[in-house]
Amino acid sequence: MGYRYMTAGYHTLRELQEQAVLQNREVWEIVRNADMSENERSAEASFEKMTIMYQAMKQADESYNGALRSASGRAGGDGAKLQQYNAQGKNICGDFIGKVMEKAIKMGESNACMRRIVAAPTAGSCGVLPAVLLSYEEDFSATQEDLVKALYVAAGIGTVIAENASLAGASGGCQAEIGSASAMAAGALASLQGGDAETIMHAAALALKNMLGLVCDPVAGLVEVPCIKRNSCGAVNAVTSAQLALAGIRSAIAPDDVIDSMRRTGNQLPACLKETSEGGLAVTESARVYQRHSNKRRIEK
């Protein structure tokens, strides 16, 4: 596609931030208002739709089943292990981070097992955002309304990344999936903690910077290894990035520059590292064993 003109909305994190400041509004309102004007939805209809997304995330988390296994027979059950470990009080990461990790792994496993999830922004990265938001709702005094507003912030950041870079592993590598999800979650968490527009954008930038260059190398072509565990990594990265930004630390590279470099890095990655399973972890000896196991299981079925 080439050039297309637009008359409303925001196209960069800088514009999103400036509009919030100029209009004296919260970032989530700018994102919602753009949705209203671009998609002809009322404020109520838009908010209701986002609420449905949040509730679907919650249902997916609550309906996790540690006994399920994926098509390959290899993914599943790790979320239950983490839950047990956290319950034993052995958590070395603190309660909140422990919970974030647990929920991220659970959601990633549910996805691999063809359960119903919310792509945010993609299915492979579906654990990052709910892990951070659902854990926050449980451990901090936030209302569902607050969480839905935070989802808008995440969606706004994701929209900018989609427009200026990519959200697809096949064109940008895993940085475009787990990296984008992590940036979205970091911004959302910063907004929940009362961060201003600048803090939100820098939380997102700091999270994305940590993920730059991450390749998409699914073993046996499945959204299992390394995708599921990277959800936990992306979620924790979001929390630490939000905390850095909330403490007043700023990304030396402007947030939109980080997104630009993500696009460039994605374009420079060879095809073997972009969801083709022809490089990275996907071509290791262990991956061949995993593939054989999953093929055998398919034939047996």
Next chain:
Amino acid sequence: MIIFWKIGEITDMDLFDIVGPIMVGPSSSHTAGAVRMGYVAGKLLGEPIQKAEILLYGSFLATGEGHGTRKAIVAGLLGMQTDDYQIADSFEIAAQRGMEVAFGEARLEEAHPNTAVICLNGISGKQTEVQISSIGGSRISIDKIDGINTGFSGECPTLIVHNIDQPGCIVAVTSMLAKKNVNIATMQVYRSAKGQQAVMVVECDQLIPEDGIVWLAGVEGVQKVTYFPGLTA
């Protein structure tokens, strides 16, 4: 104010494709996007499918198996949405409905890595060949219909008009839309050669009433009118 904006990969995305859709896993591009591809192709045929030939390209060919891509495209052809638990059983359901399904490899040049060419035969003999790509998240791009470049997202009501390249066809489309109070979001016009085959792809902000489409099909020079009401309609 009008801003000309250089885009990265996609424009006009719906916010609920960034957070959303609610879908059955495991892949937004290879499962949910694939469901949508089949869904759009089926709607573009406009009648129940007797035979579907699905040709896969790039990453769809390489990693589609583990993502349930084939099952997902067939589920979409059957009219299923991305959150349908029956996606995993689509082959069996297609067989029950007497839909013949075959897969192959698409040989394309410079196509998006997640592309499929879907060739459909309908029960009354209608045929269509659609080239669609899954461009990230669950968004798709309908790249070609019957060999002619198109390039629309399927997210809004879309009108595809095949006509003879002669005066009056474009104004017939635009005046009908104006009368029905439908606003045009984007419009693309192609022709094979002067006075020969032409195609218009018109993306709209509102749904187009059926009588407008029926009227258009009867206009002189218009050969075929295809209407897709949008993925969320």
